[in-house]
Amino acid sequence: xxxxxxxxxxxxxxxxxxxxxxxxxxxxxxxxxxxxxxxxxxxxxxxxxxxxxxxxxxxxxxxxxxxxxxxxxxxxxxxxxxxxxxxxxxxxxxxxxxxxxxxxxxxxxxxxxxxxxxxxxxxxxxxxxxxxxxxxxxxxxxxxxxxxxxxxxxxxxxxxxxxxxxxxxxxxxxxxxxxxxxxxxxxxxxxxxxxxxxxxxxxxxxxxxxxxxxxxxxxxxxxxxxxxxxxxxxxxxxxxxxxxxxxxxxxxxxxxxxxxxxxxxxxxxxxxxxxxxxxxxxxxxxxxxxxxxxxxxxxxxxxxxxxxxxxxxxxxxxxxxxxxxxxxxxxxxxxxxxxxxxxxxxxxxxxxxxxxxxxxxxxxxxxxxxxxxxxxxxxxxxxxxx
Amino acid sequence: xxxxxxxxxxxxxxxxxxxxxxxxxxxxxxxxxxxxxxxxxxxxxxxxxxxxxxxxxxxxxxxxxxxxxxxxxxxxxxxxxxxxxxxxxxxxxxxxxxxxxxxxxxxxxxxxxxxxxxxxxxxxxxxxxxxxxxxxxxxxxxxxxxxxxxxxxxxxxxxxxxxxxxxxxxxxxxxxxxxxxxxxxxxxxxxxxxxxxxxxxxxxxxxxxxxxxxxxxxxxxxxxxxxxxxxxxxxxxxxxxxxxxxxxxxxxxxxxxxxxxxxxxxxxxxxxxxxxxxxxxxxxxxxxxxxxxxxxxxxxxxxxxxxxx
Numbered sequence: 001x002x003x004x005x006x007x008x009x010x011x012x013x014x015x016x017x018x019x020x021x022x023x024x025x026x027x028x029x030x031x032x033x034x035x036x037x038x039x040x041x042x043x044x045x046x047x048x049x050x051x052x053x054x055x056x057x058x059x060x061x062x063x064x065x066x067x068x069x070x071x072x073x074x075x076x077x078x079x080x081x082x083x084x085x086x087x088x089x090x091x092x093x094x095x096x097x098x099x100x101x102x103x104x105x106x107x108x109x110x111x112x113x114x115x116x117x118x119x120x121x122x123x124x125x126x127x128x129x130x131x132x133x134x135x136x137x138x139x140x141x142x143x144x145x146x147x148x149x150x151x152x153x154x155x156x157x158x159x160x161x162x163x164x165x166x167x168x169x170x171x172x173x174x175x176x177x178x179x180x181x182x183x184x185x186x187x188x189x190x191x192x193x194x195x196x197x198x199x200x201x202x203x204x205x206x207x208x209x210x211x212x213x214x215x216x217x218x219x220x221x222x223x224x225x226x227x228x229x230x231x232x233x234x235x236x237x238x239x240x241x242x243x244x245x246x247x248x249x250x251x252x253x254x255x256x257x258x259x260x261x262x263x264x265x266x267x268x269x270x271x272x273x274x275x276x277x278x279x280x281x282x283x284x285x286x287x288x289x290x291x292x293x294x295x296x297x298x299x300x301x302x303x304x305x306x307x308x309x310x311x312x313x314x315x316x317x318x319x320x321x322x323x324x325x326x327x328x329x330x331x332x333x334x335x336x337x338x339x340x341x342x343x344x345x346x347x348x349x350x351x352x353x354x355x356x357x358x359x360x361x362x363x364x365x366x367x368x369x370x371x372x373x374x375x376x377x378x379x380x381x382x383x384x385x386x
Numbered sequence: 387x388x389x390x391x392x393x394x395x396x397x398x399x400x401x402x403x404x405x406x407x408x409x410x411x412x413x414x415x416x417x418x419x420x421x422x423x424x425x426x427x428x429x430x431x432x433x434x435x436x437x438x439x440x441x442x443x444x445x446x447x448x449x450x451x452x453x454x455x456x457x458x459x460x461x462x463x464x465x466x467x468x469x470x471x472x473x474x475x476x477x478x479x480x481x482x483x484x485x486x487x488x489x490x491x492x493x494x495x496x497x498x499x500x501x502x503x504x505x506x507x508x509x510x511x512x513x514x515x516x517x518x519x520x521x522x523x524x525x526x527x528x529x530x531x532x533x534x535x536x537x538x539x540x541x542x543x544x545x546x547x548x549x550x551x552x553x554x555x556x557x558x559x560x561x562x563x564x565x566x567x568x569x570x571x572x573x574x575x576x577x578x579x580x581x582x583x584x585x586x587x588x589x590x591x592x593x594x595x596x597x598x599x600x601x602x603x604x605x606x607x608x609x610x611x612x613x614x615x616x617x618x619x620x621x622x623x624x625x626x627x628x629x630x631x632x633x634x635x636x637x638x639x640x641x642x643x644x645x646x647x648x649x650x651x652x653x654x655x656x657x658x659x660x661x662x663x664x665x666x667x668x669x670x671x672x673x674x675x676x677x678x679x680x681x682x683x684x685x686x687x688x689x690x691x692x693x694x695x
Contacts, residue, residue, distance in 0.1 A: 050512040253524065272513060
């Protein structure tokens, strides 16, 4: 490189810096007093966008309420602003939007929705010292990384898989079981925990089959399963696959019972599977909406604001946001370094129940509820633990 | 044995759909040498349009019999897709016909993303349940089961493919299409209106896409704005496998891909003692594709002959 060229480069740098400084000043001048940014991340496009939007709505509801009431933190009025990012349920995209939120200097993050995105993103939040509360990521790894910034308000897969495995063997009396999972961090993790508990309960796993989150045709693996004649099929995955899968199970004339986790315990699944949903068992961490302390009231509030039904995790997203606010209020600061100790020791009575975290950041004593689809509705069976 | 027969039936149904969509890719490639990546998304638009029409008719409570509703929905969805196919070619491909080959390829990907986003805005992000107004009755065939809808898929696909072959080989339009695919310039000099023939190709391909979209969603019961992407990719693979540009090849490739996927997913786990499970079903399909292309780079039936159209 010649001297002349270097000179030009330097001058360019100087100009750029000057421009940046002007911009920076301008944005400082415009910045409103006491605006605190809160990040949310989840899939807002793609096959489970309906769940991502549901979470976003939960967070938005909590923040709008806080803004309407006018929250004071450390003696000064604070206005909250939501930055919602689309992680497309893709781990790669998850870290990109996490970095975006970190760069935007958010005071805390509610998200992500999927375990697959939550885990890689949690490293970025941890390195930036920003608190993260996931409303719905249930993979064990998330809180097992010793991050003081990672929390969740829902029982994890180890707890859920164990309950499901015990339910399959003890209550449903299944001896021969086939497991299908969608190869996502959530589906695979849940299926692994289920397998452990079911084997411990005396059941034989005839086969493990796999699919992925882009598929709607499962006839090949289902036919192979039909040949093995299991008493129960367990599916670790989401409603978007379970719906068509159930229809194909019916069409192929497979008589096995069908059991799945919280990804399937949705209103959407009942619509997708229609009459094939009849008799399907599924679990969900926490207690059903109408058995939550403030569930029905929350459902009404949600419906009147967004003009649609709660999909799945909105109450958890709402609680996660309120827990974060509670910790901020207690600490009198929106600085994560100051409120993180308060968050770790928080005691909060939310919509979904009492919220407190153990030393890993998992919710203390989260219960798991079991349901069965009957007549186009999820019928509550029982809650285990909690 | 009934399990094997069932897997073959599964593969046949899946393959018929792949073949139907593959025809759209192969027709356009045959004439323009262009890979129309937006084709899968035209399938999606077809499915969602039909769904909207059916829901509207059912909620309107006119009391129309189910077959009439389906035929009406199919007619509307085919018209919409035909208009869409025509517009895509006119707006995104025709201005680039003399541009380097990469340019229309990129606009094709652009159109695909555009269609997905527009569909997301119009129909929303959620999965739509395809109304099952024709009851899926099961039939037992030698221990295997097949539903009405699945039989319909195989029959309709076979009929359409047969019809298309007739069209290409025994009509004036077909002859013009073959001439255009052979050499656009000479065909033009012989009095063939090239632009009209190319538009016709896109319109026919899009009509087939609409039919495929309706059949797929009727079978699986769901439709969503991303459904065209994977389907398009598989159908494109099928077209390449059979020899892209060749109509018979698209059919053969589609059926083969369906059978390979279904039998692969069904038996891989048992044959390898659980070492390779059903999650390798796509891997197997693509390994076969690579194998075929290494041995026969033009695909199974792909030859540079006048027959392509």
